[in-house]
Amino acid sequence: MRADCHDRARRVRRVSWPLRVLTLLSAALLCLLSWSGTASAHGSVVDPASRNYGCWDRWGDDFQNPDMAQEDPMCWQAWQDNPNAMWNWNGLYRNGVGGNHQAAVPNGQLCSGGRTEGGRYNSLDAVGPWKTTPVADNFTVQLHDQASHGADYFKVYVTRQGFDPTTEAMGWDDLQLVAETGRYAPSQNYAINVNTSGYSGRHVVYTIWQASHMDQAYYLCSDVDFG
DSSP: OHHHHHHHHHHHTTSOHHHHHHHHHHHHHHHHHHHHHHHTSOEEEEETBBHHHHHHHHHTTSTTOTTHHHHSHHHHHHHHHOTHHHHTTTOOEEEOOTTOHHHHSOTTOTTTTTTHHHHTTGGGGOOSOOOOEEOOSEEEEEEEETTOOOEEEEEEEEEOTTOOTTTSOOOGGGEEEEEEOOOBOSOSEEEEEEEOOSOOSEEEEEEEEEETTTTEEEEEEEEEEOO
């Protein structure tokens, strides 16, 4: 989104002076409206950070920095594939699933929600060394819901011991359900307590958030390290 705004600014330089001020104002207003619309909608897991939220949080102010390619290569490929996956870190959902998540989201596409939103989030399915958040056996999934949709339920999974997300595409049979909740009243922040044992090393925490305002399901991958 910010890149699009920069492109509009460059095009203004080729406009004749009498139109330049009006064009600049129009471009600025369009960018402002686009950003405010994104920032006010939906939500994601912020701790342990979902893949696209983490990339936005770490690099949103410096997303064109070439150092990212070495320091954070999975985020680098995501930014190169589609920056809007990060600007819209809160929009990874599918409508009308009816609770049949495994039918809607194929194996190998879990982190993109089955290539939802026209493939915007496809880069999140990429296999490799995503940055991890350290967690203990008992941890809390924190989800930020900017629009206060509420939840019919949350389901939290952890990849089975022995699965390596740096070399293997994730499928449903790689997941073990570790927490399932009931309804949550509309709020902007939710906490899901997770109790586990027997996990060590790198894993993916997979959170399904079934929103309450309509049949809208969010599919959120967070990379963690149990140490």
